[in-house]
Every structure is written in C-alpha cells, then in structure tokens.
Amino acid sequence: MTYIIAAVVVLIAVVVFGSFSRKRIYKQIDRLESWKMDIMNRPLTEEISKVKGLTMVGETEEKFESWRSDWDEMVTVELPNMEEALFDAEESADKYRFGKAKGILHHIESRMQAMEERIKAISAEIDELITSEELNREDIIEAKEQFSEAKKYFLTHSRSLGKTAVLFEEEFTEVNAKFVQFDELTSQGNHLEARKILVESIEKLKEARSKMESVPELLVMLLSDLPSSLKDLQDGFFDMEQQGYVLNHIGIDKEITAMNETITKLLEKVYALEIDETQKGIEQLNAEIDQLYDLLENEVVSKQFVIKEKEVILQSLSDLQLDMEKIRAEADMVALSYQLDHSDVEVHKRLEKLFTKLQTRFSIIEQSIEEKKDSYSVIREMMEEMAVQLEDVKKSNHEYQEKLISLRKDELQTKEKLKELRRKLLEARRMVQKSNLPGLPDHYLVTIEKAESYIIEVSKRLDDKPLEISDVTEVLEKALEAVEEGYRETAEIIETALLAEKLIQYGNRYRSSYSSVSVRLIEAEIAFRNYQYEEALTIAGTAIESVQPGILKEMEINLKQKI
Template sequence: MLPLEYIVIAIILLAIFFIISSFARRKIYKEIDRLEEWKIDILNRPVTEEIAKVKGLKMQGQTEEKFEKWRAEWDEIVTVILPNLEEQLMDTEEAAEKYRFKKAKSYLDETENRLNAIEERIKQILSEINELVSSEEQNRKDIVEVSELYRETRQRMLSHNRSLGNALPKLETELNELKEKLQLYEQSTEEGNYIQAREVLVEVHDRLEKAKEKIQLIPDILMQLQNHLPSQIKELKDGSDVMRKDGYVLDHLMLNEQLEEMENQIKTWLARTEETDIDEIKEEVDRTFEKIDEVYDLLEKEVSSRQFVTEESEEMELRLVKTESDLNHLKEETNVVQLSYRIEQQELKTLQKLEKKFEDLTKRYEVVSDAIQGDQQAYTSLAETVSELKEALDKLQQESQDYKLKLQELRKDELNAIESIKDLKVKLFEAKRMIRLYNLPGIPEDQLEGFEHAEEKIIELSERLSDTPLDMSEINEVLSDALSTVTASYEKTKELVEQALLAERLIQYGNRYRSRYRTIDEMLRQAETLFRNYQYSEALELAGEAIEKVEPGALKEMEFKVEEVVNT
C-alpha cells in the first residue's frame, strides 16, 4: 500500500485540478453565452428591411445588381454562416467539458473573429445602401440647382461673348461638354445607376462653377492685358527716358529688360486665355502690377535721393570748410597751450587722428562730388554714401569739440587756481582781521604757526602757477592742500575768538559775585591770568565753571550771544 502522505498529496492535487478546471470551464461557458447573444443580435438585425428600401428605386442596371448582391450576402449570413457558428459554439462547449481548454479557447477566438467579419460586412452593406438611396435623393434636389446654374452660365457667356475674346470658343466647347454630361446623368438615372449619376452631377456642378468664374474674370483679365498693363509699361518707358535725359542713372534697375519681359509675358498670357487658364494668369498679372508698383517706388526713391544728395552735399561742403577751419584753430590753440601746459602725448595723438579722419572724409566727399557732377552713379547709391559721410562728419565734429573742451579745461583749472589764491588770501586776511577786530591781548603760538603754514601753502601754489609748462595735476593737488590748510586756520581762528570773547565776558560778568564769594573771586583771578597769557580755552573753562556755581544756565545764554556777535 502507498504511504498515507502520498494519498493525501494526490487528493489535494486532484482537488486543485478540479477547482482550476471549474473556473476555466465557467469562464469558457461565459464567453460562449456572450458570443451566442452576439450571434442572435446579428440574426435579429433589420438588414432585410434596409435592403427592401432599394425596391423603391428603379430596379435595373446598377441598382438591381447591387440589390441582388446584398440580398444574396445576407441570405448566406443567415442560412449558412451563422448556423455554422452555432455548431462551432457547440464544439467549444464539448471541448470544455472534456477539459480540452486550449482547443476551446481556439474555437472561441475563431468564432469572435468570424462574428467581427460579419459585423464589418453588414456595416459595409448598410453603408452602400445608404449611399445608393441618399444619392438618388440628393440627385433629385441638386439637379434643379445644377440645371439653373448651367442656364445662367450659358446666358452670361452669350451676353458677354464680345468681351471674352479668343476664350469664347473654348468656353462654348466646355458648356457643350457639360450639356452632354447632363444628358449622361439623365440616362444613368433612367438606368438605375444612381451612384454613377451622382458622380456625373458633382463633376458637372464643379466644372460649371469654374466656367462661371472664368466668364466673370476673363473680361477683366483681357482689359488688363490689352489696355491697363501696356499703358503702364508705356508710362514707365516714357518716364524713365525723361529721367535719363535729366541726368538720372537707372542702369542698376534694368528697366528695359524688365519691361521687355513684361511685354513678352502679355503676349503669352493673351494666348493662354484661349485655353481659359485664368487662375494662374490672374496671379501672374497681379504679381506684374505689384512689380510695376515696385519700379515706380524705385524711381520715386531715385528722385527723393537726388534731392537729398543735392541738399546734403552742399551742406556737407560748407561743414567740411568749417571743420577744416576748426581743426586749424585747434592745432594753433594746442601749440599755444603747450607753451604753458604739459599736454599728455595721448592727447596730441588724438589731434593727429582727427586730422587724418578729416583728410579721409575730404577725399571721399570729392569722389561723391565727381560722381554727382558727372552723372556716374545712381542717386540711391550716392544717398547711402552721403548718409555715411554725414554720420562720419558728425562724429568727427563731436570728437573735435571734445578735444577743444579738454584744452579749455586745462586753462579753466589754471584760472580756477589763480582765483582760488585770491580767495585764500582774503580768507586768511579775514582770520587775522577777526583777531584785531576784537582786540585780543595776543595770539597763541600754535595759531601763529597755523597762519604761517597757510601762507606757505599759498606761496607754494603761486610758485607752481609760474612754472613752464604747467603741470595741472600737481597744481590741483597743491590747491587742494592749500584750501584745507587755510580753511582749518580760519575755523580755528574763529573758535579762538569766540572762546576769548566768551571768557572775557564771563570774567566781567562774574565781578558782581567776587565780594560775596571768595572761591569765585579766586577762580576768576586764575581765569584772568590765563586770559592774559593767551590761554583762552583754559580761561573760558575756569570762568564758566565759576559762573555756573552761582548762576546755573548763564554760560549757555552767554555762549549764544557771543556766537551771534562773531557770526554777524
């Protein structure tokens, strides 16, 4: 006997097999039911009723042929293909019952594919039926419109026969062909060939629309080709001849070649109108008119360029004369300035460059002037050159002005330094006058040294201004030093005077308290001693301290009054 373990395992495996098989079989049965419903749905489709709609048409020719074909195909689907699919579904179910799942899956796929093919065929049949029926309906509506369009087009052609020129025979042939096409339409309809009739009717409609458009356009095109274009070409010829006699150079425009080509094109287009090839001709004629407008624009540009060149060249000649004079003055001024100032080598090179640019500009202007006088070049080209020369001359004049300003700046610095010496001397004099004005007992030693130092800086600045050539960078440096020294001396003098005046007034003001306060008397005596020894700051500090002891706030009030006196 087999061991119990093997028996258990076998039972488990068998159970798993039956479970999986059950799921697989259930899935296949579900698919069989779905395909069966699909088959029944197809069988119940109203295809027969749709095919029967065709019976309302003339059952002959194309209609009869298609009717028989659709009915035969549907009969085959109903009586042969669908029953075969029913048997295939039964074979699928049988395979599933025998656990032949792979084969059952294969049957299912094949059945679904065949049902899809039936669906596509039914869709095609219904589409063809709809096309046939709708073609017949649309034809009955459109034939009225197309017949009216044909009548209008022929009537328009006959009423405009003279203005159609050589295109008339071609248009007559076209309409005769379309008349035959309409007869073919009637014949196809009578024979039940509605789709063919539809194709003919659409073709006739499109060709009539084009013929109608041609009949409308050809008279205008012929008018342009026979009158307007030749007239404008002649005007261009005459106008350009007059301009040449007046000295204009027009070779670059190649007018003769362009106008000759236009005349040849007109002949070609007139011949092509016989074939009623209007759309392309119209586009080409429109482009030719645009080209003529462009030529007129170019001629007008030549006229305006001539006016511009004439006016600007005369002005430029005057400006060149003035610029030459300005450069000569600059050169002379540079030589004069060099006697008194040290000019950087780079600045001298700038003047040389300006002279070289002027020489080049003069030569270029002479070339332009010769071309103008000799009628050797188109004015549009000369205008570009004159514009460039004008721009270059503007730049040269600006650079000359910049150089001139630099020379003036050197002299300006010198004059400023000379004027500053006067101001410094006045300021130093004012400082000394303040001391004399307020009758100070004397001047401290450091203040005297400040005066001497300020005077030395003024003397040094004067000496630098007498150098030849002047070094303005060094002069400006000495000037800056002198300004700061004199200013510092003046401010220190003012402060000294304020301290002395305030100390003196405080001592005088404190006399009223000496008899009553021994300490105050002692402090004021010491302050007086300091004052007489020119120690005004120390005297002010001691006297202020004494007064504040007996009369707080008096020092602040007196400071304000002294500042007002000194600053007025």
Template structure:
C-alpha cells in the same frame, strides 16, 4: 492509515468534481453568449434593405454591387451560420465531457467566424445605405447645380463683351457641363445610381471652378489689357521726360525691364484666352511688384537730384566751419598744455583732425567734379554726398567732444581745489569739537589717522601746484584724502562719545566706591586708562564695575547723557 488514504482520495475526487462543475458553468455561459450573438446576426435587416434596393431600376455598377451583396448574404445564411451552429454543438459536447482545452479552441474559432460575418454585414448595410442615400442626394443636388448652370449661362449671354477671347473657352466649359447633365440623366434612368453620384461630384467641382472664372476674369482682363499696359506706358513716358531733364538712367536698364514685362503680358493674355486664372493671378502679382520697383527707382533718382541741389552748396561752408574749429582747438590745446598734463596721444588729436579733414576735402573735390560733368546718376552722386556729409558730422562731433574734454580739465581742477578746502574745513571742525569736549589727550590710533588725513590733503595741494597739472594724479590724491577724512570723522564721533560717557559712568560709580571694594578697584583702573587716553577701555572698566552692583545703570546714564 489505509482509511486516511481512502478519505484523502474521496476528498480529492470531490474537489475535482466541484472545480469541474465551476469550469463547465463558465463555458456554458460562453456558449449562451455565442448563441445569442449568432441569433442576433440572423435577425439583422439585411433582406429588408436588399428588398428596398431591388425595387430600384438597377444596371451597370449598381446591379453588380446588388448581386454581390445578395450572394454574400446567401453565403452567410446557408453556409457560415450553419458552420457556426456546428461549432456551438462541438463546444457544448466538449464541455460536457470536461474536454475544456478543445472546447476553448473551438470557441476561439467560432469567435473569429462571427466577427468576420459581422464585418461583412456592416459592409453590406453601409454600401446599401450609401446607394439609397446616393439616389436621394443626387435628386437634391442636381436641381441645385442645374440652377447654377442656368444662372451662369444667362450671365455670360448678357455680359459676353466683358470676357474677350476667353468667352470661347467658357462656352466650351458650359457645353461640357451640359453633357455631364445628360450623362447623369441616362445613368439615373438606367438605375446606375453610384456612377450618377460620381457625375454629381464632378459637376459640383466643375461648376464651382467655372463660377470662380466667371467672377474673376473681367477684372483680370482689365488688369492685363488696360491697367498694367497703362502703367508701363507711364514708366516709359516718365523715363523720356527725365532724360530730357538731364537724368542719367542707363544703369537702371528700364528698356530691358519694360520689354520683359510686355512679353509677360502677352503670355498671360494667352492664359486668359484659355480661362486659366490661377497662372494669370500669380503673374499679375509678380508684374505689379516689378512695376512698383521701377517706379521706386525713378522716384529715387528724383529724390537724389533734390538732395544734391539742397545739400551740395552747403558742404563748402561746413568744411570752413570745421577748419575754423580745428584752429581754435589747436590754440586751446597749446594753452591747456601749459597748465595741464594731457594723456598719451591727446596732443596729436588736433593734427589728426586736420589730416582727416584734408582727406575728406580731396574726396569731395573729386565728387564735385563728377557733379559738374553731369554724366553720372543722381542716386550714385547723392549717396557719395551723403557719406561725405556724414563724415563731416562725425568730425564735428569729435571736435566738440575734445573741446569739452579740454574744458573739463579746468573744471575738474576747480572742483578739486574746492573739495580740498572743504576737507580742511572738516578737519578744523573736528579739532574744534575735540577742544570743546575737553578731551584730555588723543589716543595713538586716532592721532595716526589724523596725521594721515593732513598728509593726504597736503599731497592734493602739491599735485595741484605742479606744472603741467596731472589731473589723474590730483584725482588719485583727492580720493585718498576724502576716504581718510571720512574715516577720521567717524572716529572723532566715537572718541568724543567715549570720553563723555566714561566721565559720566566714573562720576556715577563714585557713590558705590566707599561701600564696594570691587567697584573702587574697577573705577581706579578706569581712571588710569582715562589718564592714558584709552577712553574706550576706561568706559569698559567703569561700566563693568557699576553694572556689577546696579544692573542697567549704563543704559540710564546713556539716556541721561542723550537728554543733556
């Protein structure tokens, strides 16, 4: 037992040694990775890049940044990387002694240190690249900007007369740009490339803005000083001419609007003098929209006058037509009432037309007085006239619809009479078919539908002969008659088919009557049903008896009957 215990202890020790060896190997692998990372950081080309920049003549902001970069790199090399080396030594020592927890803690600290060093180096290299790039970009871009500057200066010199009072502001802007070029040269000569870069960026924006002003100002000046004042003058002249012709324009407040716009033009002239084009562009758009509205208002007055001249004279004639039509409707309604029963309220419709017409004539009389007085705006008068005309058209349409309704009553009566005659012809045709088919007698259910159809047809006739005629009642009886006759037509076809087929099946089954007692009994029952006019039962009994001895016989009989 004691031997087993010793063996177990030895096995456990061996397992622990193996596990420890595996963990140590894993940690040694991490130590190698961190060592390689540290060496890679030491080999970064920071010194070479600093050397390139050191050759430049640096002052001011550029020199301050260079000193900061150099101090940061010196700190990395003299302090932070040696600290990283100490961390590596501690991690290796803890790993050798199987103190894995401490080794992991030191490893995490070293990871953080190396990451911070990485970030610092990335910042240094990025800013160095930006500095070197700034010098190269500045040289290229400043030449391009100087060409633009010379071009703008030449353009303003030649076309100075196109810019009016704004030329002073444009020249001031040009002088400011020239001063910026001088400041750029000084900064570059002194080696302050980063501040020089900021000057280049500012020059790019200022020159672009000045180019836009130079391009747009002549057109804006023309709009403010020539085009828009001319349009306002045209509106004033149009207003004066229209007043001379008798137009009433006080409600438009044109004078107030034009004065407001003239004042706005003065304000935007001040903006032009300062070469502030954004405000002027927005203002011009707003003034144009308002001028367009004034043109529209004057044009509406002209159109309104033309409308009054065109339609004023025809209104009286339209009223006369409505009166005449209404008299005809009243007469027609009285005639129709003698023969037809009108719905509730229909008798009052001609009176309602007359009342509406009377009110509308009074309204038009007031309008006509205003037109004759000639002291109201044509737009107001024309709108009122349009409403009167629309109401006249509405009444005319309603009169036409009611007239058509009265005419429809007579039409519906004729159609109902024609339809009921057609139903009678269908009934007669069904009787002829039954007689021709030698049907011995009619089943009770068929006779019942037949009698009902005749009754409904008689109801239609009665309702058509009533005075006054109620077409709603006529239509109701007619619908019942049509449905019943259609149903009777279907039953007639079934009846004749059942009679003929039952006879054929009984005749066909007679060949089996003597040989098969079952067939004889079945045919006997079929014949009894036939004599009782139950042809469908007769067919079922006969077919069952024959099919028992000759399956498929019924289909053959139906085929023979169909061919006949």
C-alpha cells in the same frame, strides 16, 4: 496518511479550477449565443427590399442580388453552423477539454465579427445607392439650370471673352456630353457611376462660370491697363531725365521690355484658361511697377534731401574747420608747456586727416551733383554716410579738446587764483588809501612785500618751459597764505587806528579834569603819530576806562556797526 491528504488537496484544487474554467466558457457561450440571435434578428432583409423601388437593371440589379445572396448565406448556412459549433464548445467544456472549447469560441467570434463588418458594408452600400439616386434626381435639375444660365452668360459676354470663347464652347459641349452620359447610366441603373459623372459635371460647370467671369477683367488688365501703366511709367521716367535726374541705375527700358514680354506670356495663359497663374502673374507685375514708381519717388525725395543737406554739411564743415583751428592753436600752446603723449599727438594727426578726407568727399559730392554723375539716391547715401562721419569727427574733436583742457586745468586754475590774489592785494591798498592813515607800521609793510614777492614768483614759475606745476602749486600756497595775512592785517590796522583815534578824541573831555588822563592821552597821540596804532589804542583805552568804565567796549561795537 500524508500522501492521502496531498491527493485530496490536489483533487479539490482540480475540481475548483475545472468548475471556474467551465463557468467562464459557459459565460462566453451565452454571450456569443446572444450575439448570434441579435444578428439573425437584424432587419437587413427590409433594408435590401428598399432597393426594389429602383429600376432593377444593371448595377442596381447586380448589387441587389449580391446583398441578398450574402444575407441568405449568413442566415441559412453560417449562423446554423455557429449554432453547432457552440454546442461543440459546451460539450468540450463539460469534458474538461477547455483548450479545445476556447479554440472553437475564438473561431466563432472571428466569424461573427466578419459578419458584422459585412452587414455594415451592405447597409452603407444600400444607403449610398438609395441616396445617390435621390440626389441625382434633385441635382440634375439644378445642374441643367446652371448649365442654361452659364450658356446665356456666355452668349451675352462672348465678345469680351476674346480667344477664350472657343474654349468655353468646348467646355459646354463636354458638360452636355456628360449630362447625356448621366442619363444613360441612370436608365441602366448605374446610379453610383451616374453620381460620379454628375458631380464632375457640376464642378466643371462652376469652374467654367468662374473663369468666364474672370477672363474679361484679366484681358482688360493685360491688353489695356498694364500697357497704359507701363507707358505712363516710361513717360514719367523720360520727364524726370529731362529735369536733370540721373536714372541710369534703374534700367527702365530693360525693365519695361521684360514686363511687356511677361504680359504676352500671361495673355497666352489666359487664352489657355490658366486663370490662377495669370492672376498671380498680374499681381507680380503690379508689384514690380509699384517698385519702379517707388524708385522714381525715392529720386524726387532724395533730390530734396540733397539740396537741403548740402548746405547743412557745408556749414558743419565750416564750423568743424574753425574748431580744428582752435584745437590746433590749443595743442600748440599746450605743447610749449607740456610734453604730450605720443598717442595724443597721433589722435590729433588722425583727426586732421579725417577732416581732410571729409572735405575731399564733399568736393566729390558737389562735383557729382554739378556734373550729374550719380543719381540723387546714391548721392543721398553718400551724404548720410558723410553726416555720420562728421558727427564722429566732431565727437572725437570734442573729446580731444577736453583732454587738452584737462592738461592745462591746473595751470589755468593757478592763473585764475593768481588774478584773485592780485585783486585782493589791490583791494587792501585801496582800503589803506581810503582810511587816510598817517602811515603804516613796518611789520605790515614786511607782510605786504612778502605777499607781493610770492605773487611775482608764481607768475615767473608759470612762464617756465617746461612747466612744473607741482613747484608752482607749492609757491601758490605760500602766496595765498601771505595775501590772506596781509589782507587780515590791513583790516585790523585800519580798525585799530580808527578806534584809537576815536578814543583820543573822546578822551579830550577829561583832560582838564584829570591830569593823569591828559598825560596818557599825550602818550597815545605820540604812539599814533609813530604808526603804533595798537599801542595808542591800549594807552588811550586804559586812561579813559579809569574814569568811564566800559567805554572801550561800547565804542568798539559802534565802530563795527558803522564799518
């Protein structure tokens, strides 16, 4: 039972597959049949018939017969054979010979594709032949008109064409011969070949006309303009030499000789009608002439620069020399007090050497200008390089000077502070003198003497060689403290003395009324005369406050406002 079922399944599968394959082949057969009918219905016969309107000789007749023969072969032989082959493919499919059917169909499709390509080629050749004949009829008229115009132009301008006139006559003869050849080919029905000859003739005519228009201008440039430019250049060169310019580096004679040789070669190219190469050569010559003029102009500009910059550099060297002398003195002074690093000493030596080299170089430049050894452009380059070096030395010089100043910074600051302390101490003495005090207490004198001694010690320490700035700073701090203390005590003593004096004077009004006040004021006066101003103020203040409370505060305020 199992075998029977399997056999039935296989049979069904074979039937289904066969049916599907046969449908696919039928579909291809239908497509190829339609394609075959389409080819048979092509109007190629009508297209071929268009050629009958042309003269049926030569190339035209040969092509016409070839196209008609090919089309007849396709219609009467190849397409019927394809019809038979399609029947064979259909029959093979019906018999389940699918491989054979596919092979036949593939062969038919290849043949039909080849037929399509041949039909397209025939149509294109027909169009080309007919179009060529039409264009030839139109273009030959225009070409002969252009030929006539070019010939007239030639006759009118033949004198300006120089030696090239003979070549243009040959060109016209050749073009005319091609026109004759064109007429012969056309009469023989060789329209395609005639087309090729006509196109060549038109291009040759256009090229000849273009060259004829270019030649006169090129000859003028080569025979007149360029030689004149070279003469002007040589004259200008000579004039500048007479004015003292050094122009040996330009080598004008060699350059002009070479350019004259180039002009000769370019003339030969013109006479050979090598127009493009001649134009390029002329452009190159003009560029070279412009370059030489640029070199001469550069000499003029360089001379102006040299004359101006010479004074600038001279002044810069003078200024730099003064700076170098100042720095040398500064370095010597620093060296007395400080141990300079080896690198700092080397920097200074290097700057001195560079400056000497700059002076030497400037002397060489001056000599070169005076004796006219070098061109101004060369001297300018030397000056520009020297200006850069000058700036470098100035910058390095400034940096070295800043370093020296930095080394003495603490010393200079200490000296400046010392000056301030002396001024402040002097101001304290003037304040005392102005106040007309009867005398000064011993403790104040001690304070002032201590401040003066510190100032003297700082001054001595600054003169030590080598200078130990840390020791100086330590003593300076003590001096600052002592002077501040002395100045503060001066102000306090003067204020206290003035207030005590005012209180004693004010208290005199109470002497007769209050015996106790009178006694205390006498004690205050004794203390005042003994320079005990603070004690005098305390005694007088206590006495007067006992009879007029608040008077001390009031007088303090009034005194401060006046001070």
